[in-house]
Amino acid sequence: MNKATLQEIEVRFDKDVERFSNLETGQATTMDAVWNMELITDAIVRLYPDLENVLDIGCGAGNYDVKLLQKTQANPNVTLVDLSQPMLDRAKERVGVMTQGEIQIIKRDFRDAVLDEDKFDVIIATSVLHHLRDDQDWENAFLKLFNLLKKGGSLWIFDLIEQNNTHLQELIYREKYGEYLTHLKDEAYRDHVFAYVAHEDTPRSLVYQLNLLSKVGFKEVDVLHKNLCFASYVAFK
Ligand SMILES: C[S@@+](CC[C@H](N)C(=O)[O-])C[C@H]1O[C@@H](n2cnc3c(N)ncnc32)[C@H](O)[C@@H]1O
Numbered sequence: 001m002n003k004a005t006l007q008e009i010e011v012r013f014d015k016d017v018e019r020f021s022n023l024e025t026g027q028a029t030t031m032d033a034v035w036n037m038e039l040i041t042d043a044i045v046r047l048y049p050d051l052e053n054v055l056d057i058g059c060g061a062g063n064y065d066v067k068l069l070q071k072t073q074a075n076p077n078v079t080l081v082d083l084s085q086p087m088l089d090r091a092k093e094r095v096g097v098m099t100q101g102e103i104q105i106i107k108r109d110f111r112d113a114v115l116d117e118d119k120f121d122v123i124i125a126t127s128v129l130h131h132l133r134d135d136q137d138w139e140n141a142f143l144k145l146f147n148l149l150k151k152g153g154s155l156w157i158f159d160l161i162e163q164n165n166t167h168l169q170e171l172i173y174r175e176k177y178g179e180y181l182t183h184l185k186d187e188a189y190r191d192h193v194f195a196y197v198a199h200e201d202t203p204r205s206l207v208y209q210l211n212l213l214s215k216v217g218f219k220e221v222d223v224l225h226k227n228l229c230f231a232s233y234v235a236f237k
Helices: 006-014 033-047 063-071 085-096 135-148 166-184 187-200 206-215
Strands: 053-057 077-082 103-107 120-126 149-160 220-227 230-236
Touching: 006 085, 006 187, 033 063, 033 120, 033 149, 033 220, 033 230, 053 063, 063 077, 063 085, 063 120, 077 085, 085 103, 120 135, 135 149, 135 206, 166 187, 206 220, 206 230
Parallel strands: 053 077, 053 120, 077 103, 120 149
Antiparallel strands: 149 230, 220 230
8 A cells, every 4th residue: 555645644634733732632543642641741750850952753733742841840942843834833832831941843854854963851752653664764763863862861752553473463453453443433433543544654563663772772761551552662862
């Protein structure tokens, strides 16, 4: 199947700003979306009380940044990168009122965005990396994110993942996640979600990503949570 181009992805997200501005139920198809947002932002606040520079790649409408800024006493600068201008406009509006730090918005594929190296305490990458395609693309992206972090900085990911084992992929994704989607709505909805994932996404397994994060130089990687085909994980420079 032909995979979606960046332009197609941009156009789809241009029309989806409202859903991604909802801190509670915006992403029902994404299992434990709200719970992982709480977990990741709690962890960032715990580990970085003096947060200075945050980068959110594929920031959408800025939900993670809004949640983080609700919890931290710090006033970090926040750099927001996304393909979609309507998403960035909404993110800037929401995040800008929550910190005295500077807000920078960059409308660009994060792989090509010009950003300062050794600058960020924290990079947030949620529900975005599954758009990466081949092995080289994944490795270049992880290496770029590594270089953007300060020493001691960290990359926080929540995303759709695959299993390495094809039988487990069938069981966990097709059957179990399929049941979850059917229960959420109906079988037609399940098929609709499976079809757009097949068209748009190229997720990698959690093991693949953790190994690659170590390979590009991260000194510690850790798993926060996994439920079927969704997981949250972190890598420290
Ligand atoms: C599923 S949304 C998630 C938004 C947000 N991270 C969240 O968790 O609420 C994915 C976002 O990533 C953006 N995106 C996808 N590929 C991207 C890329 N290569 N560079 C920058 N943004 C990208 C899309 O435009 C979209 O706004």
